Amino acid sequence: MKVVYLDNNATTAIAPEVFEAMTPYLTAQYANPSSQYSFAHSVREAVETSRESIATSLKIKSSELIFTGSGTESANLAIKGVAYAYRSRGNHIITSEIEHPCVLESCKALEKEGFEVTYLPVNKEGEISIEALKSAITDKTILISIMFANNEIGAIQPIKKIGDIAREHKILFHVDAVQSVGKMPVFPKELNVDLLGFAAHKFYGPKGIGGLYIRNGVRLEKYISGGHQERNRRPGTESAANVVGMAKALELCINTMVEEGEKERELRDYLETELTKRIPECFINAKNSNRIPGTSSITFKYVEGESILLSLDMYGICVSSGSACSAGDLAASHVILGIGVPIEEAQGTIRFGVGKYNTREDIDKVIEVMPKAIEKLRMMSPLYNVK
Amino acid sequence: MYSEKVIDHFQNPRNVGIIENPDGYGKIGNPSCGDIMEIYLRINGSHIIEDAKFRTFGCASAIATSSIATELIKGKDIHEALKVTNKVVIESLDGLPPKKVHCSIMAEEAIQAAILDYATKNSIKVNVETCHSHTCGGCCSK
Numbered sequence: 001m002k003v004v005y006l007d008n009n010a011t012t013a014i015a016p017e018v019f020e021a022m023t024p025y026l027t028a029q030y031a032n033p034s035s036q037y038s039f040a041h042s043v044r045e046a047v048e049t050s051r052e053s054i055a056t057s058l059k060i061k062s063s064e065l066i067f068t069g070s071g072t073e074s075a076n077l078a079i080k081g082v083a084y085a086y087r088s089r090g091n092h093i094i095t096s097e098i099e100h101p102c103v104l105e106s107c108k109a110l111e112k113e114g115f116e117v118t119y120l121p122v123n124k125e126g127e128i129s130i131e132a133l134k135s136a137i138t139d140k141t142i143l144i145s146i147m148f149a150n151n152e153i154g155a156i157q158p159i160k161k162i163g164d165i166a167r168e169h170k171i172l173f174h175v176d177a178v179q180s181v182g183k184m185p186v187f188p189k190e191l192n193v194d195l196l197g198f199a200a201h202k203f204y205g206p207k208g209i210g211g212l213y214i215r216n217g218v219r220l221e222k223y224i225s226g227g228h229q230e231r232n233r234r235p236g237t238e239s240a241a242n243v244v245g246m247a248k249a250l251e252l253c254i255n256t257m258v259e260e261g262e263k264e265r266e267l268r269d270y271l272e273t274e275l276t277k278r279i280p281e282c283f284i285n286a287k288n289s290n291r292i293p294g295t296s297s298i299t300f301k302y303v304e305g306e307s308i309l310l311s312l313d314m315y316g317i318c319v320s321s322g323s324a325c326s327a328g329d330l331a332a333s334h335v336i337l338g339i340g341v342p343i344e345e346a347q348g349t350i351r352f353g354v355g356k357y358n359t360r361e362d363i364d365k366v367i368e369v370m371p372k373a374i375e376k377l378r379m380m381s382p383l384y385n386v387k
Numbered sequence: 388m389y390s391e392k393v394i395d396h397f398q399n400p401r402n403v404g405i406i407e408n409p410d411g412y413g414k415i416g417n418p419s420c421g422d423i424m425e426i427y428l429r430i431n432g433s434h435i436i437e438d439a440k441f442r443t444f445g446c447a448s449a450i451a452t453s454s455i456a457t458e459l460i461k462g463k464d465i466h467e468a469l470k471v472t473n474k475v476v477i478e479s480l481d482g483l484p485p486k487k488v489h490c491s492i493m494a495e496e497a498i499q500a501a502i503l504d505y506a507t508k509n510s511i512k513v514n515v516e517t518c519h520s521h522t523c524g525g526c527c528s529k
């Protein structure tokens with residue numbers, strides 16, 4: 001059965017060009033980039049050329065970019081690193097309710113250590129309120145951490161406005177841009193962003209590598225002990241293959257960003273138009289917000305997400321559901337609840353992530369299969385017939 | 388993550404639907420905890436379950452456990468049917484992932500609730516400890 005992969009927000013396929021660029025560093029050029037002999041020089045050079053290339057794409061200096069092991073690690077390092085380094089200045093952090101767990105859990109961990117965190121709510125389009133942000137700021141606030149685009153609903157936050165406010169109050173601003181880098185122009189300096197994290201596997205690069213922009217002058221306390229790699233901020237031998245792969249992947253995305261965005265938006269809109277036409281009582285989340293082009297979150301009333309997901313899986317269609325459905329867990333996604341969807345409806349939410357390798361045939365397959373799948377589950381649901 | 392049996396019962400659920408004027412009816416769970424299970428029973432004068440139907444809102448394993456539960460109790464006398472515990476349900480499905488064990492408990496409780504409803508209406512004494520275990524996180528009793 002042909003796999004119809006529509007979960008590109010979870011991860012993406014590695015681009016063939018990326019794989020090709022990485023191969024020499026997985027084979028012949030295996031030296032440790034920090035070694036002194038000539039055999040290692042080409043590996044160091046590959047790492048630094050890649051750093052330069054990524055930095056240019058983000059319009060930052062290469063000295064402001066370090067490599068990490070994932071988007072999760074970038075967020076942990078940024079948030080905890082700033083919190084520990086600036087503890088003497090204050091203990092207050094502002095974030096939003098719909099952040100990725102790597103941000104939320106970093107904040108929760110800091111709360112246990114005496115930090116105070118404000119979790120800003122969002123409106124039904126998934127956007128924070130600038131007024132609420134302003135009034136949350138205190139003289140103890142050291143960090144604002146707000147995501148660029150949300151991984152479940154695609155909503156893009158007003159990053160420039162937030163950056164201006166942060167700068168005006170001399171508060172550091174971290175942005176989780178894992179769902180944005182590679183998909184839209186991201187220039188941290190123009191947005192007054194001080195720290196910004198991303199991950200290669202979301203834009204057709206390898207898994208196991210992330211990047212973190214740290215504006216020159218920002219102090220960061222490293223929490224992994226070890227050697228002096230990555231400007232003494234992230235010890236551990238760099239994976240040259242992954243670094244080269246990330247740079248190549250970003251280069252490819254930057255070159256085709258506008259056309260790709262258009263194509264994905266078209267496929268996404270086609271999917272949404274046809275599904276909402278064919279399936280009664282479903283709605284698109286954060287529909288009127290400025291969304292990243294490939295992301296679509298749709299809530300189907302009277303049915304539960306995992307059973308929708310598995311019904312589609314039977315046809316080789318890969319999507320994701322925000323719901324957890326396990327004993328003791330809240331079964332619904334904090335993002336979908338955060339935008340005000342009632343809990344009993346929130347559980348029937350499916351996320352589609354359209355990517356560059358998707359075709360119209362992929363979408364046609366979903367349009368063909370999904371109305372039947374939803375109807376079958378609804379016929380089983382006591383909530384449906386009650387109406 | 389799921390056994391073939393679970394997938395089979397999820398894809399081809401047995402006994403979906405309702406029974407008009409059932410002799411026994413049980414409903415467990417609520418929408419905010421993510422599962423609702425309803426069981427309808429047709430029971431004859433010798434207390435034999437002649438027909439069982441279900442409707443479930445929930446994940447794949449909630450649907451599969453309801454389906455197998457109705458199969459297991461059909462044709463049984465109500466006292467025998469009460470021996471269909473969550474363990475029996477799990478074994479009949481060739482296992483459930485640990486996180487989904489609560490679904491089998493809901494199935495057991497739905498059977499109990501439906502039989503208890505019948506027993507109460509017909510003044511029959513049955514041995515039921517309702518919602519005995521609460522490994523469902525207490526969610527089912529909300």
Ligand SMILES: Cc1ncc(COP(=O)(O)O)c(C=O)c1O
Nearest residue numbers: 070071072100151176178179199
């Ligand atoms: C918005 C966002 N932040 C952070 C992450 C974590 O990235 P990684 O999986 O590379 O750790 C993800 C990926 O799921 C994400 O979508």
